[in-house]
Amino acid sequence: MKNRFILCAVLAAALVAGTALSSLAAAPALKVLSASPKGKLYAGGRYSVSVSFNQPVAALGEKTEFSSSNCPITISPKIKGSCRYSGTQTVIFEPAENWPEATAYTVTVPAGFKSAVSGKALAQNYTFRFTTPVPEVNFVQPRKDEHWISLNPTLYVVFTRPVKMDELSKYVQLSYTVPAEATFSQRLGLSSAKRPNVTKTVPLIVRPISQLEYDKDFSYYNKQNIAVISPLSALEKGTRYTLTLKAGLPAPTGTQGMEKDYNTTFYTYPNLTVLNQINDGCLPYTPTVDFSTPVRLKELAAAATVEPASAVRKLSEQEGDALGYDVVDNKTGAAYFRTPFAFLNLKPGQTVTVTLNKNLRDIYGNTLGEDKTFKITNSGYCPTADFSGGLGVLESYLSPRLPIDLMNTPSLPVRGARFNKENFIPFDTVSAGYCAKKPLTSATFDGTYTFKDVKDRTVKTFIDLNKFNPTAKDSIVFSQVKLQDKNRKDGCWVSSTDNITDVGVTLKTSPENILLWATSLQTGEPMPNLAVELRGKDNKILWTGSTDQDGLVRAPGWKNLDVASEWGQPVVYAFVSSAGGDAVVSSAWNDGLEPWRFNLNYDYNPQPEAVRSVLFTDRGIYRPGETLYLKGVVRQLKGSAWGLSQAVRGKVR
Structure with missing residues (x-):
């Protein structure tokens, strides 16, 4: 019996060992799945080097740290640190201090590194590289393609990290191009061949930023990262300059320099000339002149002779110190200062002559050099229309007039239709885009509406809604007026929904109850015995009743009505029938009196069950x-x- 037990134990041990050997034999070749960091790094610090394998290389519970002599990760150039496992498949090297910047590192996991679990070894070296952050240009002042730069500028370069300031002059260049001189044959007219432009460079002085400069404009940057560059001689007027910071610019530590050239351009100010003018339009436009350089308005006014003199107004001190505004065409590079004739006070239809003296000076001291005369006209005030639109109530015992303010606008496109309680809700719930035409299946008016017009005067007039043929039942009028819009080529259709009635309706809805109060718009008295219908957004009748002697209606709350809601509280429409015109109000119209106006707490979105x-x-x-x-x-x-x-x-x- 004893021998039989021993035999079974041996067989079991052999089976386990065989299974283990089979498992080891079945393990795949050891490979590196991922490693980091790689390539160019943009932030310094003490980040780890991580290598992950395709299988466990350390057993669970095994000591995770390596001794300093057997770390499987080698790094060149060397840096102090330690190795450890993270889980069972990842080896991590942690440096003892921040990585030196501007240094290229090579990381190798040597061939022969074995998994302590499967025994599989890495077949060949696995190598990857990374470079710690090198200097780059953050920005340059003046900014790229900036115009009207002084002829004796101070250029500031802000780097992402410090550079070797004593070597910077070897890596910086300020250049510009000029046309090549004509050859002897060209001067004689014997050749028309075009020669390439000639590039010239400007001698420079390079220095660190002073404390005064730093405190004034650059205190939010690292002072060690800022260099100051100044030309040794005055620059040329109206010239495009290129500042180049060359690749290889070294950092104070490490062997790697700036990765590639950095180029930025700027333009010096040109001579003062007139480039263009805007001298015709409708009021209240201000005529302008485009100068090649900025001119203060007080200098412009002082150099101007105006006929008639009555068209001149005195500028305030603040206005006089102002300049025009700069305009730069990013495609062509053309740039100018659009400067208003702000000292003119034009009357509608008036013609004015302005002559600028040749001694007009810009802010750099350049003079215009010759007199310039401008004839300025205007066609009167620009056509305008002020129509607010929106929701409104018009008293039916008065003429239904929709207010509109006009200037030099004798007519406008107008369209609209009338509605009643049976067909209004389907129309009201159809949305239309801003400024777009809203679909009308049966417009009662669609054409040009003519107004009384007085030249260059604001006319407070109206649209007579009688053109839409309203009745006591068809008492809801929707109208659209097409107005000119400077931002829209095709204009903007402004909508108005107006209820022509003699009933003022106040509506309050909640899950528990709905309260409606009907009063006379003419007298303010309660209106009893008026039929009331509550309808949902789907136009289904939810409840009917009538006002009591106090003009009040108390209906069940919307949680007890058969009303659908997509989210939040459902929309309820109330229609009140009256011989003076049916009235309508909706809980979706939120232009009423809100409780917060009276410092009352309320639930903006009440729920049927809380x-x-x-x-x-x-x-x-x-x-x-x-x-x-x-x-x-x-x-x-x-x-x-x-x-x-x-x-x-x-x-x-």
Whole structure:
């Protein structure tokens, strides 16, 4: 019996060993799946080097740290640090200090590194490289393609990290191009061949930024990262200059320099000339002149002779110190200062002559050099129309007139239709884009509406809604007026929805009840015995009733009505029938009196059922198989008070 037991044990051990050997033999070749960091790094610090393999290389529970002599990761140039496992498949090297900047590192996992689990070895070296951050240009002042730069500028270069300031002059160049001189044959007219432009360079002085300069404009940057560059001689007027910072510019530490050339351009100011002028338009336009350089308005006014003199107004001190505004064409590079004749006070239709003296000076001291005369006209005030649109109520016992203010606008495109309680909701719920025409299946007016017009005067007039043929039943008029819009080529259709009625309706909705109050727009008195219909957004009748002697209607709240809601509280329309014109109001129209205007707390989005519950356990941590005890607290909002709810059933998951 004993021998039989020993035989079984040996067979079992052999089976386990065979399984283990089979498992080892089946393990795949050891490979590196990923490694980091790689390539160019943009931030310095003490980040780790990580190498992950395709299988476990360390057993669970194994000591995770290597001794300093057997780390499988080699780094060149060397840096102090330590190795450890992260999990079972990743080896990490952690440097003892921040990586030196501007240095290229090569990381190698040598061939022969073995997995302590499968015994598989890396077949060949795995090598990757990374470079710690090198200097780059953050920005240059003046900015790229900036115009009107002084002839004796101070250029500031802000780097992302320090550079060797004593070597910077070898890596910086300020250049410009000039046309090649004509050859002897060209001067004699014997050749028309065009020669390439000649590039010239400007001698420079390079220095660190002073404390005064740093405190004034650059205190939010690292002072060690800023260099100052100044030309040794004055620059040429109206010339495009290129500042180049060359690749290889070294950092104070490391062997790597700036990766590639950095180029930026700027333009010096040119001579003062007139490039263009805007001298015709409609008021209240201001004539302008485009100068090649900035001119202060007080200098412009002082150099101007105006006929008639009555068209001149005195500038304030603040206005006089102002300049025009710069305009730069990014495609062509053309640049100018658009400067207003702000000292002119033009009357409608008036013609004015302005002569600028040749001694007019810009802010750099350049003079115009010759007199310039401008003839300025205007066609009167620009055509304008002020029409607010929106929702409105017009008293039916008065003429239904929709207010509009006009200037030099004798007519406008107008369209519209009338509606009643049967067809208004489907139309009202159809949305239309801003400034777009809203679809009208049966327009009662669509054409040009003519107004009384007085030249260059604001006319307060109206659109007579009688053109839309309203009746007591068809008392809702929708209209659209097409106005000119400087931002829209085709103009903008402004919409107005107006209820022509003698009833003023106040509506309050809530889940529990709906309150409506009908009063006379003419007298303010309550209006009894008026039929009331409540309808949903789908135009279905939800409830009908009539006003009492106080003009009040109390209807069930919307949670008790058959009304659909996509989200939030449902939309309810109320229609009140009257011989003076049916009235309509909707809970979706939010231009009424809100409770917050009276410092009253209210629920903006009331829910049909307000239940709050809290569920908690007897403790936070449990062992497998232990019993879990839960307790819950449930309260229900009834009216305006929280109380005990009815029995609640649910599932805990």
